[in-house]
Amino acid sequence: MSSPATVPETDIDIAPGTDPDAGPDPTPRRLPVATPSRTRREIVRRLAHHRERLTLTLLVLLAGTAAALTTPPLLGAVVDAVVDQSGRGRITALGGALVGASLVSAALTYLGGRMLVSLVQDTLAELREDVFEAAVGLPADTLESSGSSDVVSRVTGDVEAISEAASGVLPDITGAALTIVLTVAGLAVLDPRLALAGLVCLPLHWYATRRFLARSHQVYGDIRRLESSRGQTVIEAVRGAETIRAYRTQDTHLTELADRSELAIDRQRDGVRLRNRFYGWLNAAEFVGLAAVLATGYALLGQGAITLGTATAAALYFHRLFGPIGLLLTSLDDIQRATVGLARLVGVTDLAPSHLGPAVSTAGSPLPPAITVTGVSYTYGNAGRAALRDVSLTVPGGATVALVGASGSGKSTLARLLAGVGRPDRGEITVGDGPERGPRYLVTQEVHLFGGTLADNLRLAKPDATDGELLAALREAGADWALEPGRGLEAVLGGPDGTALDDGSVQHLALARVLLADPPVLVLDEPTAESGPASRAVLGAALARVTRDRTSVIVAHRLEQARECDHIVLLRDGQLAEEGTHEALLASAGEYASLWWAYTGGPVPAGGRHTAGHSGTDASAGAQHPGTHAAPEPNTGVGTDKEH
Numbered sequence: 001m002s003s004p005a006t007v008p009e010t011d012i013d014i015a016p017g018t019d020p021d022a023g024p025d026p027t028p029r030r031l032p033v034a035t036p037s038r039t040r041r042e043i044v045r046r047l048a049h050h051r052e053r054l055t056l057t058l059l060v061l062l063a064g065t066a067a068a069l070t071t072p073p074l075l076g077a078v079v080d081a082v083v084d085q086s087g088r089g090r091i092t093a094l095g096g097a098l099v100g101a102s103l104v105s106a107a108l109t110y111l112g113g114r115m116l117v118s119l120v121q122d123t124l125a126e127l128r129e130d131v132f133e134a135a136v137g138l139p140a141d142t143l144e145s146s147g148s149s150d151v152v153s154r155v156t157g158d159v160e161a162i163s164e165a166a167s168g169v170l171p172d173i174t175g176a177a178l179t180i181v182l183t184v185a186g187l188a189v190l191d192p193r194l195a196l197a198g199l200v201c202l203p204l205h206w207y208a209t210r211r212f213l214a215r216s217h218q219v220y221g222d223i224r225r226l227e228s229s230r231g232q233t234v235i236e237a238v239r240g241a242e243t244i245r246a247y248r249t250q251d252t253h254l255t256e257l258a259d260r261s262e263l264a265i266d267r268q269r270d271g272v273r274l275r276n277r278f279y280g281w282l283n284a285a286e287f288v289g290l291a292a293v294l295a296t297g298y299a300l301l302g303q304g305a306i307t308l309g310t311a312t313a314a315a316l317y318f319h320r321l322f323g324p325i326g327l328l329l330t331s332l333d334d335i336q337r338a339t340v341g342l343a344r345l346v347g348v349t350d351l352a353p354s355h356l357g358p359a360v361s362t363a364g365s366p367l368p369p370a371i372t373v374t375g376v377s378y379t380y381g382n383a384g385r386a387a388l389r390d391v392s393l394t395v396p397g398g399a400t401v402a403l404v405g406a407s408g409s410g411k412s413t414l415a416r417l418l419a420g421v422g423r424p425d426r427g428e429i430t431v432g433d434g435p436e437r438g439p440r441y442l443v444t445q446e447v448h449l450f451g452g453t454l455a456d457n458l459r460l461a462k463p464d465a466t467d468g469e470l471l472a473a474l475r476e477a478g479a480d481w482a483l484e485p486g487r488g489l490e491a492v493l494g495g496p497d498g499t500a501l502d503d504g505s506v507q508h509l510a511l512a513r514v515l516l517a518d519p520p521v522l523v524l525d526e527p528t529a530e531s532g533p534a535s536r537a538v539l540g541a542a543l544a545r546v547t548r549d550r551t552s553v554i555v556a557h558r559l560e561q562a563r564e565c566d567h568i569v570l571l572r573d574g575q576l577a578e579e580g581t582h583e584a585l586l587a588s589a590g591e592y593a594s595l596w597w598a599y600t601g602g603p604v605p606a607g608g609r610h611t612a613g614h615s616g617t618d619a620s621a622g623a624q625h626p627g628t629h630a631a632p633e634p635n636t637g638v639g640t641d642k643e644h
């Protein structure tokens with residue numbers, strides 16, 4: 001596979017080039033937005049899952065509308081009965097039928113509306129879940145480059161817009177659409193000429209609607225993007241409040257926020273202007289249509305072609321259309337907003353791994369997959385220098401490979417790419433026979449603990465794990481502290497009343513999560529870096545158990561950790577400098593050997609020097625001058641650049 005496809009093979013657009021917020025500040029690359037046809041297909045596909053419910057709902061609504069449409073002819077019949085002096089009995093019977101039809105219509109319309117809302121809300125809930133799932137699974141670089149508020153605004157603002165449209169206008173517009181169709185049919189039954197007269201308003205409706213839709217899609221899309229961009233500015237300012245205060249750049253940030261708010265407000269004003277013009281056109285169309293029906297009715301009555309009751313029924317029918325047509329067209333506003341929201345949600349779901357290509361399947365394969373890295377280069381967006389340059393290596397299936405090298409040599413960057421977090425600018429990474437994406441698991445030293453119990457934190461990795469499995473994983477990960485009396489799976493972690501865990505314990509928990517998730521490929525970035533010497537030994541043993549039977553890559557800060565691995569890769573300045581087994585690398589007397597002898601106080605390789613006897617020497621510390629075999633300084637801890 002060549003360089004990464006940022007957008008999958010589904011037909012989705014990156015937000016249009018006419019990005020209105022390209023004004024005050026270049027905004028981050030946006031998450032994709034699905035095209036209208038892709039959005040339609042997705043909605044149809046999702047509704048098809050509820051085919052029976054949908055059919056039943058439409059039938060109930062149709063029956064309700066049909067019942068309502070019996071009222072104009074019944075009223076017309078009352079008029080004729082009065083004109084013909086048919087007697088009180090007939091008029092009373094017609095009145096009773098009118099009341100009955102109205103009650104049946106109201107009951108069925110209410111029931112159909114409730115059924116429709118519940119159906120749409122269920123479908124929306126499924127979509128929302130998929131969006132969350134896709135967002136959580138997005139590579140960090142996609143999220144970083146699109147700005148976190150983009151995702152946030154999609155799962156809040158967009159879902160809200162759709163939800164409002166679904167419960168507010170959708171039942172009404174479905175009823176309105178049915179009413180329009182049945183009313184025109186009713187008019188045609190009364191007299192086709194009356195129906196034709198009513199239809200003269202259609203060209204005006206058509207013109208106004210097309211004009212409105214053509215512009216409003218763009219305007220509403222712009223509004224949502226501008227709001228998301230404004231949100232991003234606020235989030236960034238809150239996150240960086242300390243820095244902003246330290247550098248006294250509050251004014252700059254406030255100006256930027258004001259600029260973005262101004263842009264959003266301007267575009268919202270455009271939206272209001274657009275709507276007002278549209279409503280003006282609708283009123284004009286209704287005036288023309290009713291005038292045409294009344295004039296035609298008057299002419300036909302004059303010729304004796306219809307009765308007064310029929311003319312009355314026709315006028316009432318047409319008048320009944322005002323409401324539904326107006327409602328349908330004015331609801332286009334909400335529908336348009338909801339459609340824009342849907343396109344943005346479908347755009348995110350299309351980024352889910354299932355849409356990006358087949359996941360690597362290890363089913364049926366006895367060995368965990370090998371990882372092949374070919375000519376991989378990577379540069380961070382804001383950095384001038386490449387973090388990785390043309391790196392190629394192979395991790396055989398089931399092997400454990402250590403990455404070592406000076407601080408900043410690219411170990412963490414390579415680890416992230418190997419774990420599928422971010423994609424190389426050039427070159428490719430394959431896992432087994434599969435593409436770049438696959439079931440890989442990354443553990444960094446920054447293990448996140450969520451509020452909740454120990455069991456909750458473990459079940460993140462395997463939601464259906466039994467208590468027995470959780471305890472077994474903890475035991476195997478060396479987390480004996482968790483099994484002590486008074487602790488246990490229900491111990492609450494974090495918070496004022498919760499159990500505080502030290503760094504080593506948190507690492508145990510991370511390893512237990514790996515055992516539960518049981519991934520075929522595991523990438524561990526500095527897994528024991530934060531632990532003290534005693535717990536380091538326990539963690540080291542646990543690490544050996546965790547890496548067993550999987551393909552593992554470990555960013556090894558301590559050389560004794562690297563020594564335990566099947567293969568060692570030394571990076572220098574973003575390039576692969578040395579690789580081999582511990583013994584082979586010592587024999588070659590290169591940089592690795594130099595670091596090792598410095599650490600253990602053993603022989604000094606030719607041309608090298610070392611400071612002997614550091615306990616716990618960091619494999620990356622001290623080697624700040626790429627290419628030199630300078631001995632490491634005493635261990636000063638782990639690399640400091642943790643901005644990944």
Ligand SMILES: Nc1ncnc2c1ncn2[C@@H]1O[C@H](COP(=O)(O)OP(=O)(O)OP(=O)(O)O)[C@@H](O)[C@H]1O
Pocket residue numbers: 380381382383386387405406407408409410411412413414620638639640641643644
């Ligand atoms: N988020 C980032 N943005 C820009 N540059 C970065 C970022 N993260 C790392 N770098 C740069 O990329 C290069 C490789 O960094 P990386 O963290 O991969 O090295 P490392 O060998 O893991 O270092 P350490 O042992 O200190 O963690 C360094 O020059 C670093 O400054």
